[in-house]
Amino acid sequence: MNDITQTLARVLPSRNTLWMLVFFAGLFALAYGFYVATQQANYIWHWNRIPRYFYYTDTIKVRTEIAGKVASITHKSGDAVVIVEGDGASEFYTVPGANLRVGENETLYMGDVIGTYDKGSLGLMAQGMLITIEISIIAIIFGIVLGLFTGLARISTNPCFKWTAITYIEIIRGSPLLVQILIWYYVIGTLVNNLLVTSGLPQIPEMWFGIASLSIFAGAYVAEIVRAGIQSIHKGQSEAARSLGMTKSMAMRKIILPQAFRRILPPLAGQFISLIKDSSLLGVIAIRELTKATREAVTTSLMPYELYFVCGLMYLVVTFALSMFVQYLEKRSVE
Amino acid sequence: MIDVKNVFKTFFVPHEVQALHNVSYHVNSGEVVVVIGPSGSGKSTFLRCLNRLERAERGQIMIDGTDVLDPRTDINKVRMEVGMVFQSFNLFPHLTVLENVTVGQTSVRKRGKHESIENAMTLLNKVGIHEKAGNYPSQLSGGQQQRVAIARALAMDPKVMLFDEPTSALDPEMVGEVLEVMKTLAREGMTMVVVTHEMGFAREVADHVVFMDEGKIVEVGPPEHFFTNPTHDRTKLFLSQIL
Numbered sequence: 001m002n003d004i005t006q007t008l009a010r011v012l013p014s015r016n017t018l019w020m021l022v023f024f025a026g027l028f029a030l031a032y033g034f035y036v037a038t039q040q041a042n043y044i045w046h047w048n049r050i051p052r053y054f055y056y057t058d059t060i061k062v063r064t065e066i067a068g069k070v071a072s073i074t075h076k077s078g079d080a081v082v083i084v085e086g087d088g089a090s091e092f093y094t095v096p097g098a099n100l101r102v103g104e105n106e107t108l109y110m111g112d113v114i115g116t117y118d119k120g121s122l123g124l125m126a127q128g129m130l131i132t133i134e135i136s137i138i139a140i141i142f143g144i145v146l147g148l149f150t151g152l153a154r155i156s157t158n159p160c161f162k163w164t165a166i167t168y169i170e171i172i173r174g175s176p177l178l179v180q181i182l183i184w185y186y187v188i189g190t191l192v193n194n195l196l197v198t199s200g201l202p203q204i205p206e207m208w209f210g211i212a213s214l215s216i217f218a219g220a221y222v223a224e225i226v227r228a229g230i231q232s233i234h235k236g237q238s239e240a241a242r243s244l245g246m247t248k249s250m251a252m253r254k255i256i257l258p259q260a261f262r263r264i265l266p267p268l269a270g271q272f273i274s275l276i277k278d279s280s281l282l283g284v285i286a287i288r289e290l291t292k293a294t295r296e297a298v299t300t301s302l303m304p305y306e307l308y309f310v311c312g313l314m315y316l317v318v319t320f321a322l323s324m325f326v327q328y329l330e331k332r333s334v335e
Numbered sequence: 336m337i338d339v340k341n342v343f344k345t346f347f348v349p350h351e352v353q354a355l356h357n358v359s360y361h362v363n364s365g366e367v368v369v370v371i372g373p374s375g376s377g378k379s380t381f382l383r384c385l386n387r388l389e390r391a392e393r394g395q396i397m398i399d400g401t402d403v404l405d406p407r408t409d410i411n412k413v414r415m416e417v418g419m420v421f422q423s424f425n426l427f428p429h430l431t432v433l434e435n436v437t438v439g440q441t442s443v444r445k446r447g448k449h450e451s452i453e454n455a456m457t458l459l460n461k462v463g464i465h466e467k468a469g470n471y472p473s474q475l476s477g478g479q480q481q482r483v484a485i486a487r488a489l490a491m492d493p494k495v496m497l498f499d500e501p502t503s504a505l506d507p508e509m510v511g512e513v514l515e516v517m518k519t520l521a522r523e524g525m526t527m528v529v530v531t532h533e534m535g536f537a538r539e540v541a542d543h544v545v546f547m548d549e550g551k552i553v554e555v556g557p558p559e560h561f562f563t564n565p566t567h568d569r570t571k572l573f574l575s576q577i578l
């Protein structure tokens with residue numbers, strides 16, 4: 001009898017393994033249910049068409065612009081240089097990869113194809129993703145600087161600094177980001193660009209108004225994170241620093257901020273992950289970031305299911321990379 | 336060296352407390368003064384007013400000829416000359432032991448890195464902790480941390496050292512090592528104001544003992560006086576409780 005229970009214990013999965021199986025079964029059921037639903041809706045999946053939205057190759061044809069004869073073909077490190085002569089004129093064409101369609105002395109008419117080569121380009125979604133990453137990185141940098149100074153102003157004893165910080169933080173945190181983006185583009189953007197045009201200066205591209213809205217939005221939250229971080233450092237630390245004769249700002253830079261930095265990192269990471277996701281709103285002001293690019297791809301391809309999934313996945317990749325980076329920073333600063 | 340005249344200090348938050356009430360006292364160069372008194376009697380406030388960690392609202396405080404309360408005084412200059420050791424050590428946890436002792440020298444005294452390190456190692460040697468120079472404070476025992484804190488204050492070459500209950504947060508077996516360092520300092524002629532309940536220390540090294548109660552200096556005298564015939568009833572009561 002005892003033997004049997006022991007054998008059973010060995011053969012049957014433990015309680016934890018059982019629940020893990022339940023988890024994966026649930027996941028599979030969900031995916032399968034979804035698949036069945038799309039079958040019912042007669043949706044045809046085209047995953048094979050997705051890669052072209054990231055990278056595609058075009059075949060470029062090199063054509064002669066004059067009529068005449070192929071005077072010479074020389075090969076230079078894998079490329080071919082073709083010289084066409086005729087009617088007293090002479091032109092040379094470089095064909096990368098040397099995939100030629102003509103031979104020496106061949107007679108050519110204007111527009112004849114001399115050779116072809118393949119040129120790779122980034123697809124719509126890859127471009128969108130690059131813009132999303134670019135905007136996010138710039139906005140994060142501005143957001144940190146702005147948030148740091150606002151946070152310091154927020155705990156300053158100078159009433160002007162303090163009230164400026166409080167006003168800024170409350171206004172930004174109290175209104176929707178979407179509205180702020182629209183104001184930045186349609187109000188501030190038009191005003192600024194109008195002024196620039198009347199003074200004969202070039203206009204600022206919409207991307208910068210998008211970056212401004214995200215940085216200023218993030219800055220308000222970063223300021224509160226910075227403030228909380230600084231205030232979490234025990235008062236004895238600044239007293240010890242001051243009693244050595246350090247000035248306020250010296251104590252802040254050498255003693256308080258380095259300690260606060262470690263505590264600030266995790267909530268800061270969360271804030272910047274939000275920022276990356278929030279950049280998807282910038283599509284409303286004609287910035288072709290990842291979400292907007294995806295929507296454009298959907299209208300031309302009619303593959304919403306695949307594309308929106310991939311779009312979400314791309315955000316996941318970027319935010320995951322960011323949290324990995326922050327975790328690395330955290331580990332390094334803890335040692 | 337230290338001259339305190341008619342100093343008042345009131346706290347208003349969370350409720351009004353008169354922490355110092357008309358306190359006057361004089362400390363000569365090279366003297367060791369031990370301040371005793373019940374909890375809340377204003378001992379810490381007295382010490383903290385000396386280097387303006389708290390600002391006294393009335394009276395005069397002179398340190399080595401400088402008026403501490405004068406708004407024109409560069410308080411950081413005064414603080415360079417006045418070392419302070421706290422009950423809870425307050426070492427900088429993100430810096431190594433060595434860096435704790437050099438940071439003030441390089442940033443405040445504007446000493447070269449090399450000179451600061453040399454000086455720091457001499458001081459760490461003096462407090463008996465040089466082999467831990469590369470460690471972080473969290474890797475040290477309480478007694479070791481307090482000795483580093485003393486070295487950190489000494490690194491500024493202060494003329495005066497203030498100690499606010501330097502051994503109260505320590506396990507009993509570590510009290511001795513810290514007191515030993517303080518005794519050495521006293522013997523070398525450092526001017527010291529020490530808030531402590533260690534009566535053995537007071538008896539051995541103090542030139543004067545000050546008894547404070549309710550924000551006032553109640554009784555002053557050499558240590559023997561306190562142990563043999565204290566005059567005030569409150570002093571007697573306090574001593575009977577701690578001895």
Ligand SMILES: Nc1ncnc2c1ncn2[C@@H]1O[C@H](COP(=O)(O)OP(=O)(O)OP(=O)(O)O)[C@@H](O)[C@H]1O
Binds near residue numbers: 347354
């Ligand atoms: N920062 C502060 N804010 C408000 N009240 C304070 C502050 N510091 C001290 N006090 C009050 O002032 C009085 C004197 O405090 P102080 O810390 O100087 O006493 P102490 O003699 O050092 O006592 P202890 O032995 O407990 O350290 C107490 O009533 C205390 O509550």
Ligand SMILES: [Mg+2]
Binds near residue numbers: 378379380500
């Ligand atoms: Mg105290």
